[in-house]
Amino acid sequence: MNELRTTTNGAGAKHAPETVIRVRGLVVGFGDQVVVDDVDLDVYRGEVLGFVGGSGQGKTVLMRTILGLLDKRAGSIELFGKNRDSLPEEERHWLEQRWGVLFQNGALFSSQTVKQNIQMPMRENRDVSHRFMDELAMLKLELVGLPADAADKLPSELSGGMVKRAALARALSLDPELLFLDEPTSGLDPIGAAEFDELIATLQKTLGLTVFMVTHDLDSLYSICDRVAAIADGKVIAAGAMETMLASDHPWLHAYFHGVRGRRLTGALSQRKDETWKPAPVTR
Amino acid sequence: MATDQIENSPKVSYQRRGDTAQFALSGDWTLIASSLVEDQAAVIVSEGRGAARAVIDVHDVARLDTAGAWLINRSRDELAHAGVDVAVEGARPEHNLLLEEAHFRRFAPPARRKGNALVDMFAELGRLVVTGFRDLHAGMGFLGEFVADVGRIFVRPWRFRGVSLVFHIERFGFHGVPIIALINVLVGGIVAQQGIFQLRRFGASSYAVDLIGILILRELGVLLTSIMLAGRSGSAITAELGSMKMREEIDALRVMGLSPIEVLVAPRVLALMVALPLLTVIADMMALFGGLLVSWVYEGISPAAFLGLLQRAIGRNTFYVGLIKAPFMAFVIGLIGAMEGLATEGSAESLGRHVTASVVKSIFMVIVLDGFFAIFFAAIDY
Structure with a gap:
């Protein structure tokens, strides 16, 4: 460990580590119920x-x-300062x-293939060529250990473990920090x-x-x-x-x-x- | 669009020393620079071509991600294929890891299925026909199962779920009254208005009452109510049973030795068969009322006169023709709704698909059935 x-x-150890998420005094609740009460993290x-x-x-x-x-009731959330x-x-x-998010059940868009799912954030937020997007999607797929033929499958055709991996590939689509x-x-x-x-x-x-x-x-x-x-x-x-x-x-x-x-x-x-x-x- | 977000755009500075091309990369080689990174990588390839040796120095790259690393590796590969001896130098340890991870590889293009569009079309048509017959077959099977299970209830009446039946009659019938009443008043009024306007040209506008009475009692009352019920309650049955199927509740019933048809389907279908005739009576009355109002306003036929004309136009059988059809319609709606619900698979999309299919199929079957009834009643001259 x-x-x-x-x-x-590695790099961060030399100087004081940078705080990526700083939560202070956070309170979240629904109705009368307070679920998160004055949390610092x-x-x-x-x-x-x-x-x-x-x-x-x-x-x-x-x-x-x-x-x-x-929505929060009180407190502050700082991301990247x-x-x-x-x-x-x-x-x-x-x-x-x-940031990239992997939801519990993957949350892959069911009407799109795995490749389209991975390309979705790039297509919407970046201006890159089609070829480059294809290559990046395949690269991400390989990074998460999925076979290349999974690219053109629909999420419903994947097993539970593959869905998680595909969702991870999508979370990594924009190379988040x-x-x-x-x-x-x-x-x-x-x-x-x-x-x-x-x-x-x-x-x-x-x-x-x-x-x-x-x-x-x-x-x-x-x-x-x-x-x-x-x-x-x-x-x-x-x-x-x-x-x-x-x-x-x-x-x-x-x-x-x-x-x-x-x-x-x-x-x-x-x-x-x-x-x-x-x-x-x-x-x- | 993305470019205003980058403080440190990717750059390539290029030097030619003899037959060696020197590239020094700097700035952020990340996806956030979007097409800029791609353009810079293209510069490496276009300038490096023709040189005998190329050196890509990545030491001054500020930030690198998989996208940048991939482009550097791809440029390197493209130059190597153009006969240039390429080297990537000066990578910092953390970048080295990325460059290694995103090494260039050729991805096989997805296998395109070859096929003739015409053949595909016929294949699709054939598949549709086969599915249609399979549906019919499955429907018959389900009908048999239903009849057998209901028959068992007759043998052991104490097993019958009376509370459930009453609950569903309230839900399908009683709660449906306002909307059924409303649409039937409107449709009755519309039929009356059109009848009066069209018949006025022949000076026969008082025959509009005959038209209203016969059309509504024989056809429209029961048809509209059935369609409404298919949309309102048939879909509800599919959604309920479908979500129970998804959460394995149906399987739980089965392993307890209970028949889902007896427990879930029979009370719902029987409730529909009670509710639909009752709603049809209400629908008939409301539609006639709508017709009465419009005839009064447009043609000045007083309510008393309207009722007199109506009495002359219709017999008791006109009313029964509509009413007899109602339980059959309800049976078809309930059966299709239950069948689609139980055919639901594990996913939410499947549930949505089956709810849609349930409504479409039951409305279609209701209309087909109505057509058969029309032929039948004409044949027996009722």
């Missing part, structure tokens, strides 16, 4: 942030608010092209999920991406995340490296990381004789 962090942070350039939390605790709501799909609320329309449009992933491994079998994790890690390194990943998957957290933030009852209860998470004694975090599934993985982790890892305090 340490190894991974030094390589991914930072995401630094070049890192993979895993965002965890139980179902219905506001993970996806927070992500959708950062993306501008939901710019507050979106105060940006003029035109600049906001440009800001939104610096920031990638949002909403439960990227959900609905994939363990082998597919591991492969997808690896794919994200590889792409993150080669393309120098910053990744904000909402997930449930403990394996993903262990294998590719540099930092983890946890949300419970609308508040960020902890944020930091995996070790901090494991050491935390917040009941939810404890149950999450030291539950049956979590223990199995921490067991695997301790066998790797990672020096920085300390066993979690025994609370019972």
Whole structure:
């Protein structure tokens, strides 16, 4: 893990890391219900942030608010150092092209082929030749590990894992700096999920991406995340490296990381004789 | 369009030293520069052609993404094919990774299916005909299944879902009253207005009442109500059953040993068969009322006179002809709606497709059935 962090942070490690997403005092709610309550969160350039939390605790709501799909009640969201609320329309449009989003179920346009899906952002926002768009689409397809003949298929003809990959290719269409992933491994079998994790890690390194990943998957957290933030009852209860998470004694975090599934993985982790890892305090 | 967003546009500076072409790349080689990057890459290719050696120095490139890396690699490949000895030099480590990842490769063009347009057209026509017959076949199968399951209900009447039946009668019938009443008043009025205007030329405008009475009671009342019900309730049945099918609720019923036809389809179809005749009676009355109003306003036929003329024009059988058709129409609408709903596959698009198909097919069948009834009643002289 340490190894991974030094390589991914590479350039940024020398000086203070640049904050790509800065959330301050964010409040989001529906009706009487407050889903996200006074949340602060930072995401630094070049890192993979895993965002965890139980179902219905506001993970996806927070992500959708950062993306501008939901309205906030209070607080500020800065992306690349710019507050979106105060940006003029035109600049906001440009800001939104610096990120790519992988939705939970892919959200591929069902009436278009995979290639057309990948080309959609380029066709709408860039002025490039047809040939170049074709080549770029095929390149992206190859980057995400899809066979070339998938290009002319419709999303309905793809398997679950292929849909995720195609959607990732579309998210990468404009070469974004920031990638949002909403439960990227959900609905994939363990082998597919591991492969997808690896794919994200590889792409993150080669393309120098910053990744904000909402997930449930403990394996993903262990294998590719540099930092983890946890949300419970609308508040960020902890944020930091995996070790901090494991050491935390917040009941939810404890149950999450030291539950049956979590223990199995921490067991695997301790066998790797990672020096920085300390066993979690025994609370019972 | 994209160009005003780039502070650092991609540039190529070119030098020729003997037979070596030197290219120094600078600026942002990213997709945001759109056609600018492509143009700059084209410069490399056009200038480098003819040289024996070319060196592409990427050391001063400020930012690079896969698009830029691809173009650099593509230019390199094109020059190499033109017989130039090309080298890419000075790449920074992070750029090196990208240049490697986006190395040039030729993508096979998608296989185009060859075919004759005329042959394709006939093939499509043939497919349509075959699907049509398959639909009919499947419909017959479903009808059989339905009849068998309803027959089972007759053997064990306590299994019948009375509450569900009443609930659906309320939904399909009672809640449909306002819209059915409204369109029938309007149509009755329109028929009366046209009848009066056209017959006035022959001095026979009082026969408009005969026209209204017979046309509405025999045909229009039941037909309009059926079409409305196909759009309103037939589609609702398809959507409900379709979404239940999508969420595996139908399968859940099956594995519990329950028949979805008995539990879901029978109450809905029977409710339609009760609701449609009731709605038809309302529709007939409202359409006659509309006709009465218009005749009064346009032709000065008083309500009393209208009723007198109407009584002379129609018999009890005129009313029954319309009414007899109603349960059959309802049966067809319900059956098609249920069949399309149960044929839904896993996706939302499929649900949408089946709802549309359900409405189109049931309206079509209602009209065809009405035609058969017209022939039948003419033959038995009723």
